[in-house]
Amino acid sequence: MRSILVVNPKGGCGKTTIATNLATYYSVWGMSTALVDLDPQQSSMDWLRVRPKDENPIQGFNALKGKIYLDADTERVIYDCPARTDSKKVAKLIDLVDVVIIPVMPSSIDMRVAAKFIADIVGKVKASNSKVIMGVVANRTQKNYHSHAALVTFLKALDVPFVGALRNSENYVKAADSGVGIFEVSLSEAKQDMKEWEPILHWVEGKRVL
Ligand SMILES: Nc1ncnc2c1ncn2[C@@H]1O[C@H](COP(=O)(O)OP(=O)(O)OP(=O)(O)O)[C@@H](O)[C@H]1O
Numbered sequence: 407m408r409s410i411l412v413v414n415p416k417g418g419c420g421k422t423t424i425a426t427n428l429a430t431y432y433s434v435w436g437m438s439t440a441l442v443d444l445d446p447q448q449s450s451m452d453w454l455r456v457r458p459k460d461e462n463p464i465q466g467f468n469a470l471k472g473k474i475y476l477d478a479d480t481e482r483v484i485y486d487c488p489a490r491t492d493s494k495k496v497a498k499l500i501d502l503v504d505v506v507i508i509p510v511m512p513s514s515i516d517m518r519v520a521a522k523f524i525a526d527i528v529g530k531v532k533a534s535n536s537k538v539i540m541g542v543v544a545n546r547t548q549k550n551y552h553s554h555a556a557l558v559t560f561l562k563a564l565d566v567p568f569v570g571a572l573r574n575s576e577n578y579v580k581a582a583d584s585g586v587g588i589f590e591v592s593l594s595e596a597k598q599d600m601k602e603w604e605p606i607l608h609w610v611e612g613k614r615v616l
């Protein structure tokens with residue numbers, strides 16, 4: 407089993423979008439996948455509720471309802487954290503996970519929050535779980551914008567690897583509307599978005615940053 411925590415105290419940076427799309431990726435590949443929602447807002451569970459019954463299965467858990475019992479054959483678990491999750495909360499969860507993904511949006515407000523959060527958690531995470539890998543993903547970027555270049559420069563200077571960038575794409579919004587992910591829409595529509603996930607998925611699976 408491999409477990410992935412998607413976290414950033416900044417609201418709206420794409421935690422649920424990344425968590426749900428990651429879950430669909432694994433389920434598309436036939437892996438037994440669980441999505442654990444730690445957020446009182448329950449956006450991941452809302453998404454799962456509208457997911458068509460004939461789509462690839464994803465087991466959903468509302469973590470606020472008590473202890474979670476994962477099936478023994480569960481291969482991938484994705485934890486979707488709420489905004490304002492701080493380093494103390496991360497420290498409590500860290501023993502459960504192998505991978506920490508921190509989505510960051512291209513704005514100085516978001517970058518400052520991310521910088522403080524990362525500075526706060528890096529030491530704590532390494533001290534309590536030395537096997538965990540942590541990485542940042544740029545989200546909602548527009549390559550031709552000044553903000554993209556600024557974000558990339560910022561992310562490359564951090565103590566954690568910059569593992570990939572996802573563009574601002576309506577495909578995420580459209581897919582989420584019907585409880586699916588971009589890996590479940592037609593290739594012609596979402597080819598570029600799928601391609602952008604390649605280095606991220608490669609790294610999540612424990613391989614070297616591309
Ligand atoms: N790459 C993207 N392209 C287009 N829209 C996106 C992208 N990523 C996220 N969004 C949209 O941005 C909004 C916020 O995303 P999301 O809910 O995933 O953030 P979050 O970090 O989970 O928010 P919260 O902190 O409230 O839990 C949503 O409407 C989502 O559809």
Ligand SMILES: [Mg+2]
Nearest residue numbers: 421422445449
């Ligand atoms: Mg969310």
